[in-house]
Amino acid sequence: MIPSDHFTKFYNEVFKFLETQGDDALQAYWLEISRNQERHTLEPFREYGLEGMRDYWEHIRIEENCDLDLELHEDRLELRMNACPSLGKVMDNDAEPMARYCDHCAGWIGPIMDKLGYSLVYDVIDRQKPQCVMQVFKDPDQALEAEKNAKLLMGWPGKASNEPTPDDLKVKKS
Amino acid sequence: MIKQDDKPLRYNEVGNVHMDFHGAANTTIDFIIENYGVEIMDEIFTRVGQDVYADIRGHLIAGNAGELVKHWRHFFTREGSDYQIEIVDDEVVLTVKHCTAYHHVKKIAPQVSDHFCDQTIKTNNAMADGSPFEIKTEIIAPGACRQIIGRRK
Numbered sequence: 001m002i003p004s005d006h007f008t009k010f011y012n013e014v015f016k017f018l019e020t021q022g023d024d025a026l027q028a029y030w031l032e033i034s035r036n037q038e039r040h041t042l043e044p045f046r047e048y049g050l051e052g053m054r055d056y057w058e059h060i061r062i063e064e065n066c067d068l069d070l071e072l073h074e075d076r077l078e079l080r081m082n083a084c085p086s087l088g089k090v091m092d093n094d095a096e097p098m099a100r101y102c103d104h105c106a107g108w109i110g111p112i113m114d115k116l117g118y119s120l121v122y123d124v125i126d127r128q129k130p131q132c133v134m135q136v137f138k139d140p141d142q143a144l145e146a147e148k149n150a151k152l153l154m155g156w157p158g159k160a161s162n163e164p165t166p167d168d169l170k171v172k173k174s
Numbered sequence: 175m176i177k178q179d180d181k182p183l184r185y186n187e188v189g190n191v192h193m194d195f196h197g198a199a200n201t202t203i204d205f206i207i208e209n210y211g212v213e214i215m216d217e218i219f220t221r222v223g224q225d226v227y228a229d230i231r232g233h234l235i236a237g238n239a240g241e242l243v244k245h246w247r248h249f250f251t252r253e254g255s256d257y258q259i260e261i262v263d264d265e266v267v268l269t270v271k272h273c274t275a276y277h278h279v280k281k282i283a284p285q286v287s288d289h290f291c292d293q294t295i296k297t298n299n300a301m302a303d304g305s306p307f308e309i310k311t312e313i314i315a316p317g318a319c320r321q322i323i324g325r326r327k
């Protein structure tokens with residue numbers, strides 16, 4: 001048994017393999033994880049909205065030993081991760097961390113929010129630091145405003161991030 | 175074969191346990207095998223055994239199975255499994271009568287992957303590779319197994 005405590009280290013090895021297969025492979029995997037997560041999030045999120053999401057991440061805060069703050073507002077849910085145990089364990093690891101490890105969170109959460117009609121803004125801030133800010137808005141325009149303040153905005157299957165793509169970084173021929 | 179010490183494990187988690195991660199592992203195993211084949215899944219487990227568990231493997235290579243036994247006790251206890259460890263002559267036998275990882279997945283997922291226990295078999299093989307030990311993993315029933323560390327012949 002790979003202990004549940006070490007799942008994130010296993011996850012990291014899976015990401016490293018998939019990265020060698022290209023971005024589509026990683027995105028297909030996040031979608032599969034997203035479908036897996038739908039089993040215990042879709043209905044409560046649909047039925048209880050932002051409050052259901054707050055309850056889910058409160059449960060995660062406890063079970064995964066996270067240092068995080070959750071704020072439920074009328075218009076949004078805000079999660080501030082102060083010390084992420086998932087990235088923390090991947091960094092405290094005898095195996096090499098995958099450089100884009102943090103991307104998986106928006107990778108599975110984003111498609112669920114899209115399906116439910118909520119707007120996710122996921123700011124990883126810095127992939128080397130185990131902290132991030134996730135906001136879920138009812139109003140897509142508010143989300144677009146919030147995106148402007150994000151330091152490292154995550155994308156997910158169906159939504160681009162604010163990072164330049166490898167194609168953008170290529171020297172363009174005149 | 176077993177050198178006891180008081181040092182903490184290289185990974186020595188405490189606090190709460192999130193058993194649903196086993197469900198994500200189950201999904202991952204089926205996804206990788208369906209898309210890339212069982213050999214790739216085995217390669218990933220080998221990376222886990224050799225790179226993630228480099229410290230346990232280092233102890234095995236040095237002729238000490240004690241660190242793996244300590245790891246077993248720590249994590250099977252944390253996850254509430256029903257298990258026992260017997261050390262007899264030149265063998266360590268871990269008998270897992272009720273694997274909570276397997277049974278949790280059975281409860282939350284549509285089905286337990288046919289390859290779910292490969293994580294144990296392949297990771298054990300990878301940790302023992304290049305050491306004086308071999309680890310035989312026998313599945314004795316769904317959610318129950320026997321893992322035997324013995325001297326490589």
